[in-house]
Amino acid sequence: MKLTAVILTLNEEQHLPRCLSSLEGVVTDIVVVDCFSADATIEIARSAGARVIQRQWTNHARQFNWGLSQLAADTDWVLRIDADEYLTPELAAEIKENIVGVDQVVNGIYCGRRMTFQGRLIRHGGVFPIRVLRLFRFGRGECENRWMDEHIKVEGATADFSGEIIDDNLNSLTWWTDKHNKYASREAVDLLNLEYGFMPHDSIASLQSGNRTGLKRWVKERVYARLPGGFRAFAYFFYRYVFRVGFLDGQAGTAFHFLQGFWYRYLVDAKVTEVKRFMRDQQVSVIEAIETILGIEVTITNATRETQEQEFTSTANQSHSRISS
DSSP: OOEEEEEEESSOTTTHHHHHHHHTTTOSEEEEEESOOSSSHHHHHHHTTOEEEEOOOSOHHHHHHHHHHTSOTTOOEEEEOOTTEEEOHHHHHHHHHHSTTOOTTEEEEEEEEEEEETTEEOOOTTOSSEEEEEEEETTSEEEOSOSSSOOEEESSEEEEEEEEEEEOOOSOHHHHHHHHHHHHHHHHHHHHHHHHOOSOOOOOOOSSSOOHHHHHHHHHHHTGGGSOTTHHHHHHHHIIIIITOGGGGHHHHHHHHHIIIIIHHHHHHHHHHHHHHHHHHHTOOHHHHIIIIIOOOOOOOHHHHHHHHHHHHHHHHHHHHHHHO
16 A cells, blocks of 8 residues: 655755654655755755655645646555644554555545644634545545645545644744735635636535535635625634634734734735725726736636636726716
8 A cells, every 4th residue: 555645845944854754654655846945855855765846836736736646656545744744643653554444435534633823732713623634545636726725625435533733833923924925815816716707616615515624615605705805804803712712822822813813814805905906996807907916827718818808898898888978
């Protein structure tokens, strides 16, 4: 049985040794998909016996799915793990003991995931632990084609392991806020796509799937996304910090719930508003506005682009007719 771990990297010399150490004796192969790191990431990966392949970054989903296409044909299972994550000993033992005997009808396996912030494990706010699908049969799963908050999707039955993955990023708060500023631009693209439909909508959202991840995505797309911008960020923070007692996570937890639960989501809404204002003021399509304001080149088919341009032209002509009359 061949289990391959896929890790995406960019300058991860600080985290990669810990991640690789947690995989020892668990996986048979490690493939590091690197985005031309300038530090010791590649040397660390190769010294641990990992195969390193490189590709220019577009987004997480495309990078990961490309990495899947580079795996050996005899791969049986794939483990998705980030460089700043590691397997707990409990999950490592669970994978080693049970992966071989998983029922043939099962194509994906969920595990728990927790996060630390400024050295503190976040326990409250209704955020963690979350259930994530990180193990799947090769050829039976892939990453959602999204710009942000992407998950692995599989067809067929899934199972659950009780062990957990810990996300413990050791970088500074300045690094964290800079990363989430970029995340906000990417999530703004997904929100704008819900409204304007300029890309195919790839989502695991479901009320019938029976898993928390699909339900959470459904609520985010069908409820949260339809609430007024700005207000929804405050409402979500209030829910996490007060109703789900996020304040019990202490000083570091307060910073986390405020920054990730309010500031980040308010920033997403502000970016969406900025794109729409640019569309209105400059009389351009949503695609052009995204590329100009957010600096993100949206890859779509020519047919989709032509449809969007026709819709924009029609809307602009209608507005001009109303003004003239």
